[in-house]
Amino acid sequence: MGLYDEDRADIQASLAGDGGAYERLIKRYEARVAAQMWRFTRDPAVCEDLVQDVFVEAYSSLATYRGDAPFLHWLKRIATRVGYRHWKKKSREKLLVPLENLDEAESRGGPQQPSAAADILHHLLSRLRPADRLVMTLIYFEGSSTEEIAARMGWSRGRVKMHAYRARKKLREIAERENLAEELGWTR
């Protein structure tokens, strides 16, 4: 039985009320969803809450999954919306990640280390508006194209390009103001 068939069988069983089948689906995709939610927060506890939210929301909409795309793609779409909603809520609370954390990130091995590079990038992107930040997060962390982002969010491609353009402009301004090129050794 292939993964697609396994997913279909577990989805049907979950819809019939089989908790064990949904648990299998969670275990199958939890790590992939967690990797995506880790792009939306650097706090492991918040990340875990977001992963939970994704699977709870997925269960509520499970009957609407038509099976014309892999289950993981469908889950990732939900995960993106959950993460975006989290940022919008955070931005209403005016919670910004201070850029001073750069020093801490650098002390953990500099931008050559994946986790330090991710920290720096996360802090930089947190300065953007939620929609701009989402587009750049998906481009930078997942290597998504504007077309993929548009499909995932239900936005037009023009809107995604506009957010990407505005975000890059703002990032360049921040980088110049904070003298990042020198701090991160881009001038070498």
Add this chain to the structure above:
Amino acid sequence: MDTLKGLEELARQARMEEAPATNVSSRVLIRIMERRPSPILPLSLFAAASAAAAALVLFFGLSSWLSLSDPMRELFAPLEMVVL
């Protein structure tokens, strides 16, 4: 290096980062069970409301029925003899 190229290089490094491990399955199932509405409760509420409404209608209907007089009686009333 151009700022945007620098950021892309940073992103390339960042993509290699591993996310922390999570274990959410049991908590997700608990949350789903909590959210799932009990199918019995709304039906029971509906049945109780229907029974109460039916009892009220029966009560008023019965008392009205008992107080009803013969509808033909009014026709013959003027013909009643008045004994002086």
